[in-house]
Amino acid sequence: MTVCIGAICGGQSPILLAASDRMVTSSDIEFEQPQPKIFHLAKHTLALISGDISFQTEVVSETQREVAATGITLVTETTKAFAQIYARRCRESVEAGVLAPINLTSESFLRQQQALHPQLVELITRQLQTGMSERDDATVVLGVDGLGPHLAMVYGPGQYACMDTIAFVATGAGARHAESQFMFSRYTRAWSFPRALYLVYVAKRRAEVAPGVGRATDLAVITTDPPGVLHLPDGHDFLKLLKSIYDEETRLVFEARSKAIDALDRELRILLTNSGMCCQAQKEVA
Numbered sequence: 001m002t003v004c005i006g007a008i009c010g011g012q013s014p015i016l017l018a019a020s021d022r023m024v025t026s027s028d029i030e031f032e033q034p035q036p037k038i039f040h041l042a043k044h045t046l047a048l049i050s051g052d053i054s055f056q057t058e059v060v061s062e063t064q065r066e067v068a069a070t071g072i073t074l075v076t077e078t079t080k081a082f083a084q085i086y087a088r089r090c091r092e093s094v095e096a097g098v099l100a101p102i103n104l105t106s107e108s109f110l111r112q113q114q115a116l117h118p119q120l121v122e123l124i125t126r127q128l129q130t131g132m133s134e135r136d137d138a139t140v141v142l143g144v145d146g147l148g149p150h151l152a153m154v155y156g157p158g159q160y161a162c163m164d165t166i167a168f169v170a171t172g173a174g175a176r177h178a179e180s181q182f183m184f185s186r187y188t189r190a191w192s193f194p195r196a197l198y199l200v201y202v203a204k205r206r207a208e209v210a211p212g213v214g215r216a217t218d219l220a221v222i223t224t225d226p227p228g229v230l231h232l233p234d235g236h237d238f239l240k241l242l243k244s245i246y247d248e249e250t251r252l253v254f255e256a257r258s259k260a261i262d263a264l265d266r267e268l269r270i271l272l273t274n275s276g277m278c279c280q281a282q283k284e285v286a
Helices: 054-070 075-098 104-110 116-134 175-184 193-209 237-275 277-284
Strands: 003-009 017-022 023-026 029-032 038-041 045-050 140-144 148-155 161-162 168-172 217-226 227-232
Touching: 003 140, 003 175, 003 193, 017 023, 017 045, 017 193, 023 045, 029 175, 029 277, 038 054, 038 075, 038 140, 045 054, 045 075, 045 104, 045 168, 054 075, 075 140, 075 148, 075 161, 104 227, 140 168, 140 217, 148 168, 148 217, 168 175, 168 193, 175 193, 193 217
Parallel strands: none
Antiparallel strands: 003 017, 003 168, 017 217, 023 029, 038 045, 045 140, 140 148, 148 161, 217 227
16 A cells, blocks of 8 residues: 655656655555655666565566666666566466466476366466456656656556656555546646646645555655756655645635635525525424
8 A cells, every 4th residue: 555656747848756655554554664665777767666565676676687787778668677577576476376386387387288177277377367467566667868758657467558648647545546636737747847846745645545555755856957866755854844835735725615614604594594495494403
């Protein structure tokens, strides 16, 4: 359970923004870890992980090694490498749980299918497919290269989607709460840096109502000219400033809404009185 958010802003001078919580869920236990969920995949490429943290961090580590070994520079290629490693790790995990207990590997299962009972083959195949489809890990990948800023989501057994045009994405239990803030605001990548940064922060805070989303907040900023990455960990002075602005805005909205409701209440009383409904309503209550 978590929330991870990525966005592109800045128009002709694009900037990438990332935010996440630190909540870890294991069965019926939840706790906020000291380790952020934002990791470097390459020099100017970040991954925000959700789902099985231990599994995801292994995929991150292997992707880091592959990027370093192969010299990958494009964000899309880094994303593809992450997705492929994720898919392979998923497959190995599922096969270990389904095939290993009956002394089979994926290779031996394929070789021996003709010799096995058809119902057993069908059962094993269904278990393998179910195991792969039940993985709910998802990752936001964002970074900058010579082709510009890129935003993507890796999900399922090795699938990924480019979110460059939409310019925002969220994963985890709080994803819908976060994405709704962007939708209601009619967000586009043309938004200015300060305006977009505050919206990302607001989206993270609003997502905290979802089960399993923690209150700690980590932010990261990736600039494109020149390329660079700035991390703002939970507790940073700038995040304290964002919190004070958010709290003040929330207070003002609450006061404005209370005044609006009071005004509406007065107008409703007048409306009901003029229509002759007020007395009737009072009698029914009595």
